[in-house]
Amino acid sequence: MENKAAIKLIDKILVNLDKTGINTDTLIDDIKQLRSYALEEQIPLVVKVLRLTYEHIEENNSFLIPILADAEDVEEEIDNEPVESLKYLLSLLKNLKNKINIADLKEYRDLLTNF
Template identity: 45%
Template sequence: MENIKAQKLLNKIQRDLMRNGIITNTLTEDLKDLRVLVVEEGNPLLAKVIRLTFEHIESYNDFNIAIPDEEPIEDEEEGEIAVENEDIRGQESLDYLLSLMADPKNKVNEIELRDYVAAFNTYAAEN
């Protein structure tokens, strides 16, 4: 995110989330304002993620999307595959998503933002 206003607003959103948790009205209004700035910047993926985020929060009054699964890690002792961040939702997942938004041009962040888009679509289809 290159726009200074957008960066400041994103930082405000993250601070408010950490202090107050998910306050639906404030959070959705701030995300809508952020989306306007991102659209002006010309980042369609980020604009879509932000729109899906505030629509999800408005619809469900919470953030029910889990942090995308990382690559499976094989446990040397058990020989099993474990995913460490399985089913982390709510405030923690939203904070992680916001941190990805700060640098959407990073390839790993871009992949995870796309994973969030897929998760939003899957959640909406199932609920």
Template identity: 45%
Template sequence: MENKYAQKLIEKIQKELLQNKFDLDSIINDLKKIREYSLEEQNPVVTKALRLAYEHLEANNAFLIGIPDDEPIHEDDQTEQNVSDENDIESFEYFLSLLHDLSKKNNLLDLREYNKAFIAF
């Protein structure tokens, strides 16, 4: 994301996660604010990813989506869900890191994979 306030909010969440602080309400509020900035940047993939992420957190009180596989599955019929039974902090940290540099094509591709996983969940 290009907006410096969005970057600061992402860094704030990442810093708290490094300190083993997973304050769900704070994270959800920060993601909602970051989404407002992404609306201004007019990036629909990121905007959707942020909305789906905070809705997922609200519904499950945890981040249960795993890191997308390196090799995408091309057969739509056999889509594997990469989900966890417990809070997947590593995946959430990766999700946040994707938001930092959207100029990398792979970051947007992984965000699309997260979007698919959120919807399939």
């Protein structure tokens, strides 16, 4: 994302995830705010992924989508998986010019849709 406020918000969310894990009280509001920046920048993929992400967290009180890099090796770091996966998803948003990031966002979109 290009918006400096959006990047600052992503960084804030990442720090909060490290400190408190998935704290739904603030996390969902922060993701909704981040989604509004994506709407302003007119990035449909990011808007959808963020909506699916906060709806998933609201329903499950966690982020149950495995981190893409470890999807094949599920046994590794099961305890930290939701936080690490969500942190990875959010970090993808910082550089949307990277084709791999876009591909991973599409994969997250599909995983969230089919969950």
